[in-house]
Amino acid sequence: MGPEPLPRDQGREPDLFNEPGIFILDEDGTLFWSSTATMPFGRPSLDDVISGVRYAQEHDYPARGAA
Numbered sequence: 001m002g003p004e005p006l007p008r009d010q011g012r013e014p015d016l017f018n019e020p021g022i023f024i025l026d027e028d029g030t031l032f033w034s035s036t037a038t039m040p041f042g043r044p045s046l047d048d049v050i051s052g053v054r055y056a057q058e059h060d061y062p063a064r065g066a067a
Contacts, residue, residue, distance in 0.1 A: 019037065019038050020036070020037060020043065021034065021035065021036035021037075022034065022035045022036075022044075022046075022049060024049075024053060026063075031063075032053075032056075032063045033049075033052075033053070035049070
């Protein structure tokens with residue numbers, strides 16, 4: 001048998017809610033970078049995202065990989 005599930009928050013947690021995400025597009029509209037998270041921790045700070053994108057722009061750093 002697995003671990004017991006955590007109890008719901010006495011009805012304060014909605015059954016349906018949005019998950020936050022950040023999507024950055026290139027000038028031509030293609031996806032350059034994205035981040036989605038289903039938990040309130042492990043999300044990048046907006047300052048970190050902005051500094052990373054500025055670095056990529058200033059150094060002509062290409063997007064890599066594929067989803």
